[in-house]
Amino acid sequence: MSVTRPSPTPAPTxxxxxxxxxxxRLDAEQALREAFARGDAARVGPEGLNALLWTDxxxxxxxxxxxxxxxxxxxxxxxxxxxxxxxxxxIATLDLPTxxxxxxxxxxxxxxxxTAVSRLRAAGAVVVGKTNMDEFAMGSSTENSAFxxxxxxxxCSRVPGxxxxxxxxxxxxxxxxxxLGSETGGSVRQPAAFCGIVGVxxxxxxxxxxxxxxxASSLDQIGVFGRTVDDAALGLQAIAGRDVMDSTSxxxxxxxxxxxxxxxxxxxxxxxxxxxxxxxxxxRIREQCxxxxxxxxxxxxxxxxxxxxxxxxxxxxYYIVAPAEASxxxxxxxxxxxxxxxxxxxxxxxxxxxxxxxxxPEVTRRILLGTYVLSAGYYDAYYRKAQQVRSLxxxxxxxxxxxxxxxxxxxxxxxxxxxxxxxxxPYEMYMSDIFTATANLAxxxxxxxxxxxxxxxxxxxxxxxxxxxxxRMFAVAxxxxxxxxxxxxx
Amino acid sequence: xxxxxxxxxxxxRLARLGIPEERLxxxxxxxxxxxxxxxxxxxxxxxxxxxxxxxxxxxxxxxxDAGEPVPLARAIDSFAPSVxxxxxxxxxxxxxxxxxxxxx
Numbered sequence: 352m353s354v355t356r357p358s359p360t361p362a363p364t365x366x367x368x369x370x371x372x373x374x375x376r377l378d379a380e381q382a383l384r385e386a387f388a389r390g391d392a393a394r395v396g397p398e399g400l401n402a403l404l405w406t407d408x409x410x411x412x413x414x415x416x417x418x419x420x421x422x423x424x425x426x427x428x429x430x431x432x433x434x435x436x437x438x439x440x441x442i443a444t445l446d447l448p449t450x451x452x453x454x455x456x457x458x459x460x461x462x463x464x465x466t467a468v469s470r471l472r473a474a475g476a477v478v479v480g481k482t483n484m485d486e487f488a489m490g491s492s493t494e495n496s497a498f499x500x501x502x503x504x505x506x507c508s509r510v511p512g513x514x515x516x517x518x519x520x521x522x523x524x525x526x527x528x529x530x531l532g533s534e535t536g537g538s539v540r541q542p543a544a545f546c547g548i549v550g551v552x553x554x555x556x557x558x559x560x561x562x563x564x565x566x567a568s569s570l571d572q573i574g575v576f577g578r579t580v581d582d583a584a585l586g587l588q589a590i591a592g593r594d595v596m597d598s599t600s601x602x603x604x605x606x607x608x609x610x611x612x613x614x615x616x617x618x619x620x621x622x623x624x625x626x627x628x629x630x631x632x633x634x635r636i637r638e639q640c641x642x643x644x645x646x647x648x649x650x651x652x653x654x655x656x657x658x659x660x661x662x663x664x665x666x667x668x669y670y671i672v673a674p675a676e677a678s679x680x681x682x683x684x685x686x687x688x689x690x691x692x693x694x695x696x697x698x699x700x701x702x703x704x705x706x707x708x709x710x711x712p713e714v715t716r717r718i719l720l721g722t723y724v725l726s727a728g729y730y731d732a733y734y735r736k737a738q739q740v741r742s743l744x745x746x747x748x749x750x751x752x753x754x755x756x757x758x759x760x761x762x763x764x765x766x767x768x769x770x771x772x773x774x775x776x777p778y779e780m781y782m783s784d785i786f787t788a789t790a791n792l793a794x795x796x797x798x799x800x801x802x803x804x805x806x807x808x809x810x811x812x813x814x815x816x817x818x819x820x821x822x823r824m825f826a827v828a829x830x831x832x833x834x835x836x837x838x839x840x841x
Numbered sequence: 842x843x844x845x846x847x848x849x850x851x852x853x854r855l856a857r858l859g860i861p862e863e864r865l866x867x868x869x870x871x872x873x874x875x876x877x878x879x880x881x882x883x884x885x886x887x888x889x890x891x892x893x894x895x896x897x898x899x900x901x902x903x904x905x906d907a908g909e910p911v912p913l914a915r916a917i918d919s920f921a922p923s924v925x926x927x928x929x930x931x932x933x934x935x936x937x938x939x940x941x942x943x944x945x
Contacts, residue, residue, distance in 0.1 A: 445914055459920055462913035555896040569896055596911075598904035667879045678856060685857065687931055692922035694932070701932040703859035715858060720872060722852040723844065736882050738892035743885070745893065778875050794896030 362389055362525030365434045365582040369475065372433035379415040379433030383477050386435035386527055387411075390479070393504060393524035400502045402511075402520035404440055405447045406480030414446075415477045430589050432475035437521045437530040440481040441488055442573065443562035444468055451564050452484040452496040452514075455709025456690045465562020466597065467531060467573045467590040474589040479527055482517030486711045487681065488538055488566045490514050491783035492774070495713045500771060505547055505809060509768040512542030512783075515576070519546040522576045529586040530576045535566050536669050537763075537787025539574035540799035544763035544811025547801045549583040549828070551575045552787075554819045555794035556601035558587075559594030567676035568599075570669075570791040580800060580828045584608035587821065603819045611826035616651040619827060620756045623654060626662035627761035627786055636762050639803040639810045644760055646834035647827065657756055659747040662789055664740050669788040670781055671724050671737035677714075678721030684709065716777065745793040752817040758827045761786055763799040763811035786813060796821050800828055802835060844872045 371377035387408060390396075395403045415433070438444060441451040443461035450456040468478065485495040493501040493516025503511040504524040511520045515532030519542035522530050532539040534552040543550025552574045563573055573590065577583030591605045623644055628637055648654050686692035686705030693704040710718070724733035751759070765785055774780040790797040795818055799811035812831070816824035846865050849872065853860045860868065895901030916927075923930035 460915075462915040462917075462920060463911055464914075569893070569901070598902050601902075661885075664882065664885065667882050670875065671879060671882075682857070686922060687929055689920045690922070698932045698934045699857065702857040706857055707859040707861075710858070715860075716868065716871060718856050718858060719849060719852050719868065720875060722856040723848065723872065723876075726852060726855065732883070733876075733879060735892055736885075736887065737879075738894075739887035739890045740882055740885050741893040742890050743887070745896075776874070777871055778878055781875075792893075 362528065362578065364579055365431060365528040365577065365585050368434045368528065369430065369432045369585075372475070373429055377433065379475070379477055380412055382433040383411055383415040383435050383479065386479055390521065390524070390526035393526060395521050395524055395526050397499065400504060400507070400520050400524060401499050402483055402501045402517040402524065403437065403480045404450070404452075404483050404498055404517065407447060410446050411477060411479055414472070430474040430585060431471065431529070434476045434529060435479045435527045436471055436476045436586075437479055437482050437518055437527050438468055439515050439518050439530070439532045440484050441533055441564040442468060442531055443564070444478060444481065447478070447481050449481065449564065451488070452486045452498060453709065453711065453714070454497045454691060455684050455705070457497070459690050461562070463562065466559035466594045468562065470590045471531070476529070476589070482515070482521055482530060484517055485514035486714050487564070487677070488514040488533055488535055489677070489713050489717055491537070491541055491780050492769075493517060493542070494771065495711060497711055503546060503768050506768065506807065509770050509808070510545065512545035512768065514538040515574070516542050518576050519543055519548060519550065522546070522578055523548050525578075528578050528582045531590075532574045532576055533563055534572050534574045534791060535570045535673055536791050537784040539576065540763050540787050540797055540811070540813060541783060543576060543799040544801075544809065545768035547804075547809030549577045549580050549798065549800045551583045551587055551798040551821075552790060552796060553587060553591065553821060554601075554796045556599055556603070557796065557819065557821065558590050559597040559600040561594055561596035565680040567673040568680065569676060570673060572791070580825065580832045581609060581612065583798070584611070584825050601819070606822035608822055608825045611822050612829050614826040614829070616647060616827065616830050619652045619758065619823070621647050621652045621654050621827065622657040622751055622756035622759040624657050624659045624662070624751070624759055624761060626659050632762065632765060635805045636765070636767075636810055639805075640760065640762050640812050643802045643812045643831055643835070646838065647760070647831055650830050650834055652827070655756060657751050657754070657759070659751060659789070661740065661743045661747050665744055665789045665792060666781055666785055668737045668740050668744065668792060669784065670720070671733050672741060672792070674717040674721030675725050675734050676721070678718045678725065681710075681714070681718055713777070741792050744789055748789075748793045748795055748815075748817070757816065757820070757823050759815040761813045761815065763787065763813040767805055767808035767810060790815055794818060796824055798824060798828060800832060802831070844869055844876065
């Protein structure tokens with residue numbers, strides 16, 4: 352097993368950095384330089400992990416020296432003071448390219464910035480760079496990037512998961528404590544599980560998507576990676592909340608997630624959905640998740656067996672709905688307004704030449720699939736049917752949470768990180784998301800956290816909660832993280 | 842009903858994608874391979890089930906169809922492929938006797 356070189360200094364948590372910066376014992380520029388040094392040691396660039404696509408150290412240092420922006424009334428000002436963060440390459444930044452891992456947007460620099468990035472900056476964070484990803488977030492391994500695959504820092508012969516594999520890798524490698532990713536079917540939770548870190552997909556509407564390049568608009572949500580539960584909580588705290596620039600962002604108050612750090616689990620009901628523990632599940636992954644449930648029970652949680660009977664339909668539904676929406680959203684990449692243009696005789700020929708040259712094989716496949724399921728004669732059989740079954744999947748969650756269950760605990764993935772090229776069949780790759788796509792279809796929040804290892808490779812457990820109940824999800828995550836820590840020292 | 846080469850060419854036209862000849866057969870095979878997994882949905886009883894129209898009880902919230910344009914930090918000629926006098930330059934629509942036209 353090949354492992355990256357250790358960092359020259361241990362990677363501090365976001366909380367530790369922010370507390371030192373606020374106390375005047377560390378300045379943001381020094382914190383940034385240390386992050387770059389850790390990134391160099393871990394070889395996060397194209398010659399190594401290929402996790403960091405675009406970076407500009409001069410501009411980052413300038414940002415670190417600048418006073419924190421934002422109004423004085425902003426309560427979270429300083430929450431991430433001096434914390435170096437990385438941003439997935441499909442989230443718009445003013446000072447770095449936003450290429451979505453695609454040739455069609457190679458070199459494109461957005462003329463506006465995503466709200467999530469602006470909020471990170473307003474909280475004091477400093478952006479170190481943009482991270483590699485499956486092209487337009489279509490993939491589960493980061494092998495589909497036009498700029499080459501990202502390697503898993505735990506084992507460089509294996510994928511980091513995807514599509515936010517670059518963000519997961521820079522956090523797992525210790526360069527930064529927090530990174531932004533995006534989720535459509537598991538693209539934060541699955542790479543978090545593969546890389547042994549925490550990954551959170553908030554409730555649909557919890558985080559503004561202004562500046563997130565759209566893939567499937569009824570599913571997309573910006574998410575957060577952290578090395579610890581606390582760092583992920585701080586990261587989400589900084590970016591959550593209503594934004595007038597995104598009508599789908601919700602006017603629901605944002606809890607202070609880190610307040611859940613010492614919350615008791617008395618009265619908390621944890622559900623164990625049987626469909627997420629099929630007989631075919633790797634027995635070692637089952638054992639790690641069962642052990643996590645036992646630890647939560649020891650800490651006072653009540654555990655109940657529950658059923659989400661339409662779970663096995665999630666992948667067929669997802670791979671109709673998501674490509675259908677993508678076929679519409681990606682129509683904007685036509686060689687006229689931004690990005691690549693391949694000139695050909697006439698408008699339609701230019702469209703076709705540009706899109707054929709600019710999109711990679713997986714994106715092309717999904718656009719064709721999405722166009723097919725929306726086309727005359729197939730719409731009812733595929734798209735409408737999928738949207739009906741999607742309602743059944745959402746109803747499953749509604750029924751379980753209405754019955755008094757607060758949080759569900761499941762495996763995040765059916766396997767640990769797999770070797771490059773192991774899943775050549777598209778549908779086999781799609782099955783990587785079998786335990787994660789349900790949350791996107793239902794719009795509920797979910798997170799993955801590391802609960803153990805198999806043959807040196809991380810195993811993630813997934814926590815799922817009701818709409819906008821991230822605080823309870825974090826309470827369970829904090830408790831489980833503490834229990835796992837104590838168990839390791841017994 | 843399996844997807845055919847004609848189907849792929851049809852949807853590729855709709856999606857404005859030019860597919861090289863050698864990619865057609867593999868795409869037909871891959872799309873059929875994916876769609877056969879979708880057949881399971883046909884066996885689900887969805888009588889009386891509403892199709893999801895948005896996530897959450899309120900559906901998809903829509904903003905008022907009005908508002909200020911988004912302020913841009915840079916002019917459009919910094920990111921658009923072709924601009925003239927502040928407008929995006931669109932390639933000429935080709936016709937049957939005008940296929941050699943090219944954009945300025």
